[in-house]
Amino acid sequence: MTNNQEDISLQSLRQGSDLVLQKIYEDNRDKFINFARRYNLDNDDIIDVYQDAYIVFYNNVMSGKIEKFTSSISTYLFSIGKYLIFDKMKKNNKKVSGNFDLSLVKDQDDLVDTLEVEAKGLTHEQQLLRQHFSGLGNKCKELLSLFYYRGFTIKDILEKGDYNSENVIKSTKSRCMKTLKERINSNSL
Amino acid sequence: MNKDELLYLYFSNSLTKSQEQQFKELLDNDAEFKAQFDFENNLKQVIKAEKSDALKDKLKGFEMDLSKTEDKSWFNWRIAASIVLLLGASWFGYESLFGLDYNSLYDDNYTNYPNTVYTITRSDENNSLQREAFVAYETGDFKLALEKFKSIKEEEPYFNFYKAQSYLGLDNLDEAKALFEKELLSDSQFKAEALWYLALINLKQKNKTEATGHLKDLITSHNYKKEEAKTLLNALN
Numbered sequence: 285m286t287n288n289q290e291d292i293s294l295q296s297l298r299q300g301s302d303l304v305l306q307k308i309y310e311d312n313r314d315k316f317i318n319f320a321r322r323y324n325l326d327n328d329d330i331i332d333v334y335q336d337a338y339i340v341f342y343n344n345v346m347s348g349k350i351e352k353f354t355s356s357i358s359t360y361l362f363s364i365g366k367y368l369i370f371d372k373m374k375k376n377n378k379k380v381s382g383n384f385d386l387s388l389v390k391d392q393d394d395l396v397d398t399l400e401v402e403a404k405g406l407t408h409e410q411q412l413l414r415q416h417f418s419g420l421g422n423k424c425k426e427l428l429s430l431f432y433y434r435g436f437t438i439k440d441i442l443e444k445g446d447y448n449s450e451n452v453i454k455s456t457k458s459r460c461m462k463t464l465k466e467r468i469n470s471n472s473l
Numbered sequence: 474m475n476k477d478e479l480l481y482l483y484f485s486n487s488l489t490k491s492q493e494q495q496f497k498e499l500l501d502n503d504a505e506f507k508a509q510f511d512f513e514n515n516l517k518q519v520i521k522a523e524k525s526d527a528l529k530d531k532l533k534g535f536e537m538d539l540s541k542t543e544d545k546s547w548f549n550w551r552i553a554a555s556i557v558l559l560l561g562a563s564w565f566g567y568e569s570l571f572g573l574d575y576n577s578l579y580d581d582n583y584t585n586y587p588n589t590v591y592t593i594t595r596s597d598e599n600n601s602l603q604r605e606a607f608v609a610y611e612t613g614d615f616k617l618a619l620e621k622f623k624s625i626k627e628e629e630p631y632f633n634f635y636k637a638q639s640y641l642g643l644d645n646l647d648e649a650k651a652l653f654e655k656e657l658l659s660d661s662q663f664k665a666e667a668l669w670y671l672a673l674i675n676l677k678q679k680n681k682t683e684a685t686g687h688l689k690d691l692i693t694s695h696n697y698k699k700e701e702a703k704t705l706l707n708a709l710n
Contacts, residue, residue, distance in 0.1 A: 417516065
């Protein structure tokens with residue numbers, strides 16, 4: 285795939301195309317499995333890491349961290365995958381060969397440095413917030429996702445066409461945030 | 474520049490260098506600003522986790538599609554083998570279940586799931602039906618809760634799970650089972666919980682094979698009730 289084609293894929297991904305999502309997943313899967321075999325992982329673990337690497341890649345595309353591809357998609361997936369494999373091994377107290385240090389791997393990989401690759405779970409506070417976020421209406425969830433997951437500006441949201449004016453977007457957002465805070469304050473589960 | 478504006482620019486990745494400086498200073502010196510930043514940043518992580526979990530489910534689906542294609546040539550063999558296994562398992566299941574007290578295993582493990590999705594406050598006028606549904610649910614009036622849930626036109630994604638809970642509360646196992654099974658096929662946040670309750674229902678209905686299958690799925694893929702599921706699985710074996 286040329287870079288031009290990959291940029292088109294990037295746009296389609298951003299627009300939410302499931303077909304492109306699946307195609308990129310399938311196109312890179314076998315290459316990734318071959319690449320990851322060298323780390324002595326069993327097949328289920330490799331697929332698991334591949335999926336997690338794919339999620340990190342996707343999140344970075346959606347949040348605008350990856351604006352334009354500077355490498356092929358498979359290079360992104362390999363770099364993230366390598367980072368996750370070392371992280372997994374570190375957690376399992378397994379050594380690959382010699383003394384591999386996760387931070388060392390991360391330093392070596394410039395590509396990963398430009399991305400958000402944290403793989404920690406949610407804190408207790410965040411879990412609580414998640415429960416209350418899930419309980420919000422769909423309109424609020426979508427709007428807050430545009431602001432915080434996609435990193436959209438008010439203008440970007442206006443261009444999507446679901447709202448009539450910037451003021452409506454601002455007031456809807458503040459109402460959603462107010463509801464969320466009230467629910468958290470009145471119920472600390 | 475006002476503080477809200479700075480936070481907004483931060484989360485839309487559009488701070489200029491000088492605004493970034495101002496942002497850092499506020500973060501270090503203004504506790505209220507820091508608290509607001511933490512809240513919004515937590516929200517960002519939460520939304521990312523929601524999106525990631527939904528995507529993981531989707532990718533698992535792609536993987537299943539792929540393995541179906543790869544295994545096509547073995548299809549007939551697999552069916553034949555499954556039938557043999559199923560027959561064996563049912564016979565074995567019947568034999569080894571003899572003497573097990575399913576009802577007491579069910580009773581020992583069943584409690585209805587708490588309301589974790591809807592906060593009942595006095596000021597909830599907009600959602601009064603939903604409020605009534607959850608008030609009924611929390612007070613154990615499952616019949617009324619079901620009536621209210623059914624009468625709400627705008628369905629929330631978590632309604633299905635709480636309807637299933639209400640049916641279970643009324644001992645209507647078949648209706649509850651159908652709804653919990655629907656949970657497993659959706660993007661629900663309650664998949665692990667649905668597996669647990671499906672295992673319990675199957676236990677009560679004396680379907681040992683299904684109960685065991687659900688418990689194993691729960692143990693391998695989730696953390697919810699993991700220890701209880703292991704104990705129950707041991708009791709069944």
